Amino acid sequence: MSTTAFARSLDDNDTLSPSVMTPSDYFPMAEVPEYALSSDTLPIDTEGDQPRVPVVDRKERPYYLPEISWEGMVLKVNDDSFVARLTNLNDHSEQEEAEILNEYVSDQDDLRLIAPGAIFFWSIARCVKGRRSDQYSTILFRRLPVWSKHELANAFREAANLKKELGW
């Protein structure tokens, strides 16, 4: 059991009820620190030297140090390329247009998402894993969620209220 100052008691809000499975049930070999039993909204494993819940494995995971990142919007679709307006995510004021070959799209299943107005992210980063660092480029298209009935109803209600306030 941890005796750190950050151990949370089971009286904290959002704690697990005694009948609910604790992390030790599904990580049977791991010692479960007291603070891991609180279910707050922190990620399960962190970079820290004291994970909140014993991690499943100790595999070193890569992380990415961005060199340049853009958010792109497709303007025009060609046979094997598309034209997009790119916004530099480090400096939102900087915009440029570029033609990008379809073969540079990271996931070829994303090609069906290419249409005017489609949004994608293009990241050129250093991928660091342990003592290894490689340059990494990825273009991924957003799979934007559709509007829910609840959201549409809210939008219509707000529009109706606005219309009423404006006396239209």
Next chain:
Amino acid sequence: MPKPDAKSASIVLLGNFNPSIFHPQWFAAHDVVSQNEADQEAELEITTQQASVFSITLGRVQVTGQQFVITGRNPALFKMLNDFVIKTFDILTHTPVHAMGINLEQKWLSNDEQWHRDFGDRIAPKHKWDFMKDPGVRDIVMEDQDRPDGRTGYIQARIRALRQKPLAILISVNDHYEIPDYKTSMGASPMLDILRTSWDTSIQRSESIIHNIIKNFS
């Protein structure tokens, strides 16, 4: 001054989940990820009724009966974590979700031992700790219970000194939201509404908290 290093963002939902359905193929079947991602890129770690853990290009997904977590480590794709969660729980709209954390974490590296000592001393002045022999800050949390957006919850900033070379500190911000008077019949919708409207603000606020910590205590 320290140098910014690895950064991660995560969305943590608390509620009641059925871990066994959270499988890459389920996400592909509902077009949350591509079929190619599910077939070729996804790395499965655990799929049981009690826990599901796998990695995809966007990040690592970990689900237990009470907690859903997605953690991304490529800052350019952080916004897609938001898309992933919204699209998933638009499908699983009846899943009870009563609390959410939008988390941002950044590691800062510095080989300057004096900088680390001074930084820790400004956060927790050592002269007040003269009853200890050689104290140093290892881990500290500040909590703001008065959210700037008036919502229910809190914002926590945590600073940790990591035991590693080169010397490093890790700053984490937990932007925690709760639904007051939550009933399970409300499902995931109230929390998704918060996520839809709060993501950008939350990430910007957390970035600002992290930079202010470095600036004010350096």
